[in-house]
Amino acid sequence: MRYRRERYYKAQLRQPNGKPGELGEPVYLNEEEQTKADSLFSKETFNVIVSNKIAMDRTLRDARPNECKSQTYPTKLPNASVVIVFCNEAPSALLRTVHSVVNRSPPNYLHEVILVDDASERPEVGPELDEYVSRVWPDGLVKIIRSKERLGLIRGKMKGARAATGDVLIFLDAHCEATFMWIEPILTRISQDRTIVICPMIDSISDKTLQYFYGGGVAVGGFTWSLHFTWRGVPEREMKTRKSSADPVRSPTMAGGLFAVDRSYFFELGGYDPGMDVWGGENLEISFRTWMCGGSLEFLPCSRVGHIFRAAHPYSFLQKDTHGLNSKRLAEVWMDDYKRLYYIHRSDLMDKDAGDYSDRVQLRKRLNCKSFKWYLDNVYPEKFILDEGVRAYGMVQNPATGLCLDTLGKDEKSQFNLGVFSCQGGKSSSEVFSYTKTNELRREDLCVDAIGRADVSVTLTFCHGHKGNQEWIYDKATKQIKHYTLTVCLDARDLKNSDTVKLQQCDDSSITQKWTLEKELDMN
Known part of the structure; x- marks a missing residue:
């Protein structure tokens, strides 16, 4: 322990050395280096040339909000096992994650770091990694567990959790950087209530320059009815309960890559669903289960961890829709009648085999968990339920052209043009x-919006609830969708797949202005 303390305090005293990336600054390459980086980007899914230039133990600024800097924490806290699963990860990114955890965690709080190798084929994370770890951490603080067969992220995390012996489990992705005093708020909160699942606030690290972006705002997790995780603003009702920007923020869901939980409580709650494959859906499943079965989920603004957000995964999945089938399992077990909303989005999975989940049904009964309606009413009352309290839902069809309103697969985190595609x-x-x-003509968080002039593109943007540009009248007699403020209508004239829908002057005789709503409920 003395050895660890000496290394820890030495790390705290280390000053920027003028080398690339210190203090989280961006690193830029010359033309030759950038060409090489570009050629490797599809394989690594981030700039590995930049990563290799940056020190494993690079310095970072204090990433905490100012109000967090006056916070004090108990000297006696539970210790933690940090579990990191990797598969063919670039060594510099993986080891920078480990160095940041070790260097910025007081030795008495960090019980161990467990690296779970999910059958990597990359030689640099084989014997070379073993040699590096044994040389840099000869006291056994960092352990490597290797799987000979592919487990996937979910089972890999369970393998690490079962091997862990610390009081608290902290799961991190293999391309993170923990910052100053990141672990103390986590351990303090769990020591106060062992049923709270904790997420640090996740700051962004550029996948191009590895710049650490400080000062990120506070956000919480949500989900779509297709069961994908979303980030969303902190709801007003939650803001009213907080006295300080340093206070925890309750969240309906978590992203799943970075979180902490009392180790014994994690297993009491059922760990991960062993029937889920590789990746996808497990974060929402454990989020719903935590809230419905007596626990809670919080984000901590005073615990900051940087994360390289990558557009793709550098490893192959099984040749099947793991996210879809995993999500079907969670819908069948946890969502009660609201699973209908998942199947509206994934009707192709209704008859697909998602494996035997009877043990998870029994787990829910054994834990005496609440209903999914309770979850929606009490944890996520802002959630828009697409077939309740609406006039109609489903496809918006233009029979004359065979086209339907369509997002065209656009990322629904920001405004974009609304398109059409074959129904x-x-x-x-x-x-x-x-x-x-x-x-409103809406998706979940996005509403159809237009400025009300003819020949203007129509957009999907965040619903504001104030009508105006987002108010539309469906005329049952003419089957036109009219902008409320002016005499312009949605028109599919001369459009083909993937075109943007336009507004045109309303013409009752125009067949390309006639739309049908798939499932009408109450059109009065």
Whole structure:
């Protein structure tokens, strides 16, 4: 332990040395280096040439908000096992993650770091990694567990959790950087209530320059009815309960890559669903289960961990839709009748085999968990339910052209043009819309919006609830969708697949202005 303390305090005193990337600054390459980096980007999914230039133990600024800097923590806290699963990860990114955890965690709080190698084929993370770890951490603080067969992220995490012996489990992705005093808030909160699952606030590290972006705002997790995780703003009701920006923030869901939980509570709660494959859906499953079975989920603004957000995964999945089938399991076990909303988006999975989940049904009964309606009413009351309290939902079809309103697979985190595509007969979640009783034509968080002039593109943007540009009238007699403020209508004239839908002057005789709403409920 003395050896660890000496290394820890030495790391705290280390000053920037003028080398690339110190203090989280961006690193730029010359033309030759950039060409090489570009050629490797599809394989690594981030700039590995930049990563290799940066010190494993690079310095970072204090990433905490100012109000966190006056926080004090108990001297006696539980210790933690940090579990990191990797598969063919670039060594510099993996080892920078480990160095940041070791260097910025007081020795009495860090019990061990467990690296789970999920059958990597990359030679640099084989014997070379073993040699590096034994040389840099000869006291056994960092351990490597290797799987000879591919487990996937979910089972890999379970393998690491079963091997861990610390009081608290902290799961991290293999391309992170822990910052100053990141672990103390986590351990303090769990020591106060062992049923709280904790997430650090996740700061972004550029996949191009590895710049650490400080000062990220506070956000919480949500989800779509196709069961994908989303980031969302902190709801007003939650803001009212907080006295300081340093206070924890309750969240309906978590992203799943970075979180902490009391180790014994993790297993009491059922760990991960062993029937889930590789990756996908496990984060929402454990989020729903935590809230419904007596626990809670919080983000901690005073615990900051940087994460390289990558557009793709540098490893292959099984040749099947693991996210879809995993999500079907969680829908069947945890969502009660609301699973219908998942199947509206994924009707192709209704008859697919997602394995035996009877043991998870029994787990829910044994833990005496609440209903999914309770979860929606009490944890996520802001969630828009696309077939409740609406006039109609489903496909918005233009019979004359065979086209439907379609998001065209665009990222629904920001505004984009609304398109059209051949109607998929309920097989595409991109064509699911709702027409609300407040005259919004919306997805979940996004509403159809236009400035109300002819020949103007129509967009999807975040719903504001103030009508105006987002108010539409469906005329049952003419089957036109009219912009409320001006006499312009949605028109599919001369459009083909993937075109942007336009507004045109309303013409009752125009067949390309006639639309049908798939499932009408209350059109009065």
